[in-house]
Amino acid sequence: MHRSTRTSAIVRIGLAGAAALALAACSSNGGAPGASGDGEAAAIQAVNVIAPADPGGGWDQTARAVSAALTEDGLVGQAPVENIGGAGGTVGLASLATETDANTLMVMGSVMVGAVETNASDSRIEDMTPIAKLTEEPLVVVVPADSEFQSLQDLVDAVVEQGQGVTITGGSAGGIDHILAGLLLTNAGVDAAEVPSTLNYVPNSGGGEALTMLLGGTVQAGISGVGEFSESVLSGDLRALAVSSAEPAAALPDVPTIQDEGIDLAVTNWRGVIAPGGISDEERQALIDLVTELHDSEAWTAQVEEKGWTDAFVAGDEFDAFLTDEIATTQETLRTIGLIE
Structure with a gap:
């Protein structure tokens, strides 16, 4: 699913708005955003968070919990949230498919996996970059x-x-x-x-x-x-x-x-985060590291407890493998209950 700059195969598979702050690495050595001069991922100073739904639902709650925990614990300076609702999250998924800022996280989950199938979405989760599963509910x-x-x-x-x-x-x-x-x-x-x-x-x-x-x-x-x-x-x-x-x-x-x-x-309903497709391995790893720090933070733990979610954290390749199985299982279930052919 993750397409790196080394053209790795598709592996496995549920803002526009405020501009990201310039990364320290860029200002100090002129390197590309998201990477330091020695090829390692630079610390992310701002991240855009997309909730692919209208305000008030689970994805919106999760996006705002992610944003609050990231900024409260000082993991990033800014984490603005943008709502892009419609068609079970597939409108937001289409927006993510054209996103050029690597430091973008979109909340998604089991609902989107099913919606992609029933809506015959041109934008596929497999074409994005899996970062982590966060919660179950x-x-x-x-x-x-x-x-x-x-x-x-x-x-x-x-x-x-x-x-x-x-x-x-x-x-x-x-x-x-x-x-x-x-x-x-x-x-x-x-x-x-x-x-x-x-x-x-x-x-x-x-x-x-x-x-x-x-x-x-x-x-x-x-x-x-x-x-x-x-x-x-x-x-x-x-x-x-x-x-x-x-x-x-x-x-x-x-x-x-x-x-x-x-x-x-x-x-159970699960929720996680994905990033745009085509980002580099270094940019992907920086986001995985950031979301891992988020998961380990006191602010995130408090958000999970307050909302009654269950911690279900898996990241990187493990989440990639989970998504592969989840898509296959969802397709089979949708056929079983007659919602897709």
Whole structure:
């Protein structure tokens, strides 16, 4: 996936705005940005962070947590965040494909892996530079507080019986939220070929939009990361039916798992960061080193704990290998539930 200046093979595979500060190496020896005179990567003084979604959702939260931790601990001087939403992150991915600043990190994850497939995106994750996986988070299935559905099985039964009469909102088409909804139906006996016509799934561009739909009564249920809905569940505006992890979620410890509800299914949403394709090996390593420092910082640890995320850090080649497997698995799952051919 990483294309170095040595034309290494594609390996494996989920701002425009404020200008980056000049690197010290450039001002001292006239070298190219991102590299020092002896060929080693210079320290990064500023990094652009892209959230490929509208404000309020998980990618936006992650991007702003990355920016805050980087600057709070002094790892960089500036880390401005730009939101480039649309099409499950593939609009942001297309922007990253033309990015010329090597010191750019775009948040991505399992949602984007699926969206690339269902949107037949010309821009591919394989063509970018993998840096690190950061976190994992269970999904949660929620309904308005006054909903008639008292359990996850109630909701699934209603979808099987009423089909398009029950509307579920979640992230982008083909993303992990959509996949979970489809798997709930196939586990209930719905044929994969019938899932697209049975499931009335309305994609949204972020947690804020989903909450508006749920509280406004335009949808009957929602699926998203625990972090996006936990406050509304705890406040009593929403009611959580189940979380998708094998164990209860730390942020919603009293909510049963899908397995607790008698459905043999467990999935998690992961998020990481990638960089533009075609950057040099030195530029790639500098970003890996920076994100590793981020992961080890007290500021990042505090952000992860506050938001109820699970630390799932892997970087460099290990993340590259993870992405290869994740893309293959997602393609197979999307075929299984009838969302791609």
